[in-house]
Amino acid sequence: MEKVIQVRNLYKLYRVGEEIVRALDGVDFDIFRGEFCAIVGTSGSGKSTLLNMLAGLEKPTKGNVVIAGEHIEKMNEEQLVKFRRENVGFIFQSFHLLGTMNAVENVALPLSFRKVPRNVRIRKAERMLDLVNLRKHKKHFPNQMSGGQQQRVGVARALVVNPKIIFADEPTGNLDSHTSEEVMQLMKRVVKEQNKTLVMVTHDAHLATYADRVFHISDGKILKIENNQKERTRQNEEQE
Amino acid sequence: MSWMDLLRMSGSNLKRRKLRTFLTVLGVVIGTTSIVVMISLGLGMQQSLYREVEQSGGLTSIRVTGESAGDSMYSESGSESEDTAKYIDDELIKTLGTLEHVEASYPVYEMSVILLKGGYEGYGFLKAMPYEGLMEEKIPLAEGGKLPAESSSLELVYGNAVITDFQEKGGGESYWETGVLPNIDLAKDSLFLILDQDGYYNSQSGDMDMGSDYSAENDGESQPVKQVKKHVVKASGIVEGAPDDYNAHSSYIYCNLDTLVPILKKEFSGRVIPGQPTTSSGKAYKDFYYSSAQVKVDDIDQVNEVADSIRQMGYSVETNAEYLQSMQKEFAMIEAVLGGIGAVSLFVAAIGIANTMMMSIYERTKEIGVIKVLGCSLKNIKQMFLMEAAFIGLIGGVIGNIFSFFVSAVINAITGHGAAMGFDGDISYIPIWLVLVSLGIAMLVGIMAGYFPAKRAMQLSPLAAIRTE
Numbered sequence: 001m002e003k004v005i006q007v008r009n010l011y012k013l014y015r016v017g018e019e020i021v022r023a024l025d026g027v028d029f030d031i032f033r034g035e036f037c038a039i040v041g042t043s044g045s046g047k048s049t050l051l052n053m054l055a056g057l058e059k060p061t062k063g064n065v066v067i068a069g070e071h072i073e074k075m076n077e078e079q080l081v082k083f084r085r086e087n088v089g090f091i092f093q094s095f096h097l098l099g100t101m102n103a104v105e106n107v108a109l110p111l112s113f114r115k116v117p118r119n120v121r122i123r124k125a126e127r128m129l130d131l132v133n134l135r136k137h138k139k140h141f142p143n144q145m146s147g148g149q150q151q152r153v154g155v156a157r158a159l160v161v162n163p164k165i166i167f168a169d170e171p172t173g174n175l176d177s178h179t180s181e182e183v184m185q186l187m188k189r190v191v192k193e194q195n196k197t198l199v200m201v202t203h204d205a206h207l208a209t210y211a212d213r214v215f216h217i218s219d220g221k222i223l224k225i226e227n228n229q230k231e232r233t234r235q236n237e238e239q240e
Numbered sequence: 241m242s243w244m245d246l247l248r249m250s251g252s253n254l255k256r257r258k259l260r261t262f263l264t265v266l267g268v269v270i271g272t273t274s275i276v277v278m279i280s281l282g283l284g285m286q287q288s289l290y291r292e293v294e295q296s297g298g299l300t301s302i303r304v305t306g307e308s309a310g311d312s313m314y315s316e317s318g319s320e321s322e323d324t325a326k327y328i329d330d331e332l333i334k335t336l337g338t339l340e341h342v343e344a345s346y347p348v349y350e351m352s353v354i355l356l357k358g359g360y361e362g363y364g365f366l367k368a369m370p371y372e373g374l375m376e377e378k379i380p381l382a383e384g385g386k387l388p389a390e391s392s393s394l395e396l397v398y399g400n401a402v403i404t405d406f407q408e409k410g411g412g413e414s415y416w417e418t419g420v421l422p423n424i425d426l427a428k429d430s431l432f433l434i435l436d437q438d439g440y441y442n443s444q445s446g447d448m449d450m451g452s453d454y455s456a457e458n459d460g461e462s463q464p465v466k467q468v469k470k471h472v473v474k475a476s477g478i479v480e481g482a483p484d485d486y487n488a489h490s491s492y493i494y495c496n497l498d499t500l501v502p503i504l505k506k507e508f509s510g511r512v513i514p515g516q517p518t519t520s521s522g523k524a525y526k527d528f529y530y531s532s533a534q535v536k537v538d539d540i541d542q543v544n545e546v547a548d549s550i551r552q553m554g555y556s557v558e559t560n561a562e563y564l565q566s567m568q569k570e571f572a573m574i575e576a577v578l579g580g581i582g583a584v585s586l587f588v589a590a591i592g593i594a595n596t597m598m599m600s601i602y603e604r605t606k607e608i609g610v611i612k613v614l615g616c617s618l619k620n621i622k623q624m625f626l627m628e629a630a631f632i633g634l635i636g637g638v639i640g641n642i643f644s645f646f647v648s649a650v651i652n653a654i655t656g657h658g659a660a661m662g663f664d665g666d667i668s669y670i671p672i673w674l675v676l677v678s679l680g681i682a683m684l685v686g687i688m689a690g691y692f693p694a695k696r697a698m699q700l701s702p703l704a705a706i707r708t709e
Contacts (some may be wrong), residue, residue, distance in 0.1 A: 057613065057703045078618055085615025092706065100252045110614045112245045157614075169706075237509040 002080045002164055004197045005054060010063035012049050022058070025220035028145065030211075036191055036198045038211035043203060046220040048169065051201045053154040055088060055129040055167045056080040068164050085113050089158030089196075091168035091187075095150040097142040097157075102127060107156045114161065121160075126154035130158075132186060148179035155187055166191070168200040172207060184210045241620045249629040253600070261632065264496040264589075264596040268682055269585030269643060276644035276670060277651070278680045284669040289567055292488050293560045300343075301376070301537040302547050303558040304328065304336065326554045327517065335613055336535050339540040339549060346373035347530035349497055351514060355406070356470065357430040360422045363408035366396075368497040374459040380490050384427070385477020390498040394433060394473045398426045401490035415483070427478050429480060432470040435507060439468040439512060463477055469507050484656065485502075494525035501528055509635035524544020586681070590689040593632050597625060597693035605700060612702035625694035633686020637679040644670060644678075 012024040023046045033035050041146040044181040052058040053065060055070045057080075065073050068087050075083060086089075089110075095104045104125045124196065129138055142150055151171060152206035158166050171187065172180035188210050191198045208214045214226040241249075254261045293299065306326035328347060336345035348369050369377070372385045379397060381387075388395035404415040406422040406532040415421055424431075426484060434440045479489045505511050505528070537543045540561070547557045601608070608621060611648070648668040655667045 052703060055613070056702075057706075075526070081612060081617050082614055084613065084619070090613050090614075092613075096606065096706070098607060098610070100256055109611070113611075113614065113616045113620065115242055161615075206270050207400070 001028045001032040003034075004033050004068060005029075006064070006066040007054070008064040008066075010050075010053065010065065011061045012046070012053065012058070013061045022054070022220045027063075027217075027220070028221055029215065029225070031197060031199065032193045033197055036188060037200070037215060038213070039215045039217055040205055041199045041203065041217040044050070045218050046204075047201045049220075051097050051169055051199065051219065052166055054165075054199060055090065056083060064187060068084050072217065077193040078101070085110070085161075087164045089161055089163035089166040091151070091154050091158045091166065091171045093170040093173040095142070095147070095154045095174070097150055097153055099142055102139050102143070103134060103153050105141070106153055107160050110157060110161045124160055128160045129153070131159070131190060132156045134227060142180045146179075147175050151175060151179075151183050152186060155183070155190065159190060159196070160232045163196070165197045165199060167222070168198065170202055171200060172202070172204070180207065241615070241624075244619065246623055246627055248596075250631055253624075253628055254631055255605075257303045257507070257600070260596060260599075263637045264592050265639065267589035267592040268586070268633055268686070271582070271589035271641040271685075272640025272642045272678050273587045273647060274680045275579055275582030275681070276641060276674060277647050277668065279575050279579035279674060280573055280644070280648050280668040280670045282578050282650075283671065283674065284667045286568070286571045286700045287666070287669045291566070293564055298557075299540050299561045299564065300543060301560060302537060302543065302550065304332075304533040304535060304550055305531070305556045305580075306332075306529075306554075306557070310664070325695070327527075328531070328555075329527045329529055332555075333530075333533055334552075336533060336550065339535075339546060341538050343536040343538045343544055344372065344376070345533055345535045346370045346376075347497060348373065348532045348534055349500065350531040351547055352434070352437060353493065354434040354437060356422050356434065356492075357406070357429060359423075360406040360410055360424060361409050361460040362422075363401070363490065364402055364405055364493045364610050366495060366500075366501040367492045368495050370497050374494060376534065376536060377489070377494075379477075380480040380487075380496065381477040382427075382480045385475075388476040388494070388496040388499065390496050392499070394471055394495055394499055394503060395476035396433070396478065397477045397494035398475055398477045399490040399492045399494075400485060400487075401483055402426065404483050404495055405491070413598050421483060427475050430472050430474050433473045434468055434470060435504060435514070436468050440483070443468050471503065480656035482605075494596055497530075510658050541670050560580075589636065590685045593629055593686055594693060595634070597629050597690045598696075600628070601693050601697045604697075606706070608697050608700050608708045609702045609704065612700070613706065617699045622694045625697050626690050629686040629690020629694070630683050631686070633689075634679065636686075637682025640682065641670075641675050641678060 005030050005139035007027055010024050010027040010059070011022070014021045014023055018072075025046075027050065039047045039050060049058065051109065053060050053073075054067065056065075056067075062072050063073070064071060067083075070083065071081060071158055072080065094142060098109065101109065104122055107128050108118075108121040111124060112118075116124075126138060129135065134149060134152055134156070137149055137153075138150075142153075145153070151174075158168075168187070175183060184207055186198075186199065190196075200207075203206055209228065212227070212229040214228065216223040216226070230239055306328050322685060330347070333345050333347050336342060346369060348367065350368070351366050353366045355363050355364055369388055371387060374397075379387070381397065382400075385397065388397065403424065403426055406424060407414045408422075479487070481487060481490060508514075513528070517525060535546065537546050543559050543561050548558050549564075560699050612618075612621065648666075648670055651668045652666045
């Protein structure tokens with residue numbers, strides 16, 4: 001299987017006053033194409049730092065991050081922006097839709113950074129909104145939509161650029177449990193359909209069960225990697 | 241991002257905060273207006289100067305003067321050294337005509353005259369030139385008028401403001417005090433023209449002592465006051481314009497020199513024609529001397545050369561080009577000072593733009609972070625903010641210019657299109673280039689004021705942007 005993300009010996013140290021905090025303390029793992037991975041940990045465990053580093057928002061103190069064959073730890077900010085534009089989709093905890101734009105325009109926004117002509121990107125955005133079941137809300141502005149609807153727009157926005165990897169930072173953190181389930185199911189379905197790699201950070205162990213593999217992280221170290229997929233296949237086999 | 245997308249985003253961001261945008265734009269409007277109006281005042285002056293030069297023969301004409309002959313409007317320092325005195329006579333006119341690059345040369349004679357009509361009398365200033373000289377003056381005549389050709393009887397061209405010089409005999413109030421024009425139709429009525437002012441005064445003051453003094457001076461023999469000759473004159477034309485309008489011709493009375501000279505010689509035969517130089521013994525010279533000579537040069541580049549060669553002949557020379565050059569320097573100064581005053585308010589507006597942009601960036605920290613995470617390039621972010629600032633500048637510039645035209649129109653209306661200030665034409669003049677330059681400056685100021693805020697927006701860390709809750 002193709003390795004989309006390779007992390008080797010990753011360290012991130014913060015200086016807090018006199019003390020040095022090890023947010024990441026030597027992390028190694030691989031993520032393969034088409035996988036849905038969850039990074040689970042309590043707050044302060046280093047999971048968000050890890051995601052930021054994978055997405056190129058923070059620079060590691062030491063170690064390598066190779067995404068889609070490129071060493072992103074060596075890139076400057078301009079290159080990182082370009083890298084994100086071409087390879088990465090992002091789903092935020094608090095949705096972060098632009099208030100001046102309606103749903104279609106919000107979804108089409110990342111395409112405009114790629115200089116896609118307006119009519120093409122609107123068509124693509126509309127198709128994505130159909131995919132996330134927001135057919136009726138295309139012209140709605142963020143303040144006219146519920147949290148669940150907004151996050152579905154967020155998912156559509158992450159998918160529209162056809163990225164190699166999608167990062168999701170606590171995507172259901174601002175949603176009630178019922179809506180969370182819906183959004184998780186939607187994400188899982190869409191990712192499987194489109195054969196995308198999804199890396200999700202969450203503190204909710206239950207939500208993590210949607211993932212194929214779960215990375216448990218604590219104090220900057222990966223404690224264990226659960227493989228739900230194997231378990232599922234085993235369960236399936238047992239049932240048979 | 242394409243330019244269209246950038247424009248759309250910047251535009252929607254400005255629209256989102258209408259009041260703040262409006263206030264910032266207002267600052268630029270005031271700044272632009274003050275610069276444009278201030279400079280337009282300087283340009284108005286310059287414009288009227290150009291017109292004046294145009295009317296007095298353009299840049300290719302040279303005014304040659306010698307010792308004063310005739311009553312010149314300009315006070316010339318007449319150094320009374322009799323032997324070396326340089327007078328403008330027919331011979332000189334001919335000599336000037338033969339100089340290289342000289343197209344034409346003709347004499348000009350200026351003198352004060354008195355006009356009589358019914359109960360009114362008027363003091364005017366007569367400017368006599370040969371027919372072709374009058375042609376060169378490019379006097380704009382009202383409909384039906386023509387320039388006086390050489391003939392046996394005097395025909396005059398009245399300046400449009402000459403009518404205001406008339407007042408009732410015995411010290412009546414003038415037009416400027418009463419606002420009532422004398423009941424004279426200069427175009428149709430026949431008037432009496434008096435060339436011998438001294439004689440006229442003498443006949444008016446009757447047997448006053450001064451009278452005899454004057455006549456004694458005139459030709460040395462004390463003769464009783466005799467009736468002054470009144471010439472009946474008709475108008476051949478009137479300079480275009482209302483009595484209040486000012487132009488280079490408005491206060492002159494023009495006549496044909498070739499007609500005037502024989503008349504003068506006849507009237508003052510044996511005496512000194514007023515304004516003509518006299519010998520040390522008070523006698524008149526044989527020749528008739530002119531006030532000045534106009535020389536027309538065929539090429540604008542040769543004007544200085546011709547002027548120098550005439551100067552070497554011992555005459556005073558004035559060229560419009562020299563006059564214009566010295567005035568242009570002065571006007572450049574005036575415009576710089578006025579523009580500088582206006583620029584202060586534009587500078588204040590620039591600070592306003594910078595402040596608005598900074599506020600905008602603090603407010604949109606999160607948004608900037610999000611679009612950075614989504615892959616908006618740093619260059620695009622900078623461009624977006626610069627464009628917003630430029631927009632503010634441009635909109636302010638456009639409205640400011642429209643407003644300037646309005647203010648300029650008001651100023652011109654109040655000053656009676658320059659007449660109140662003694663200007664020919666509008667006091668405030670806004671040419672197209674000033675509009676374009678001020679638009680450019682307003683936009684540039686916007687961009688410069690937006691530069692540092694935009695750079696700051698570009699350097700915001702995407703991470704910090706997302707963290708802000």
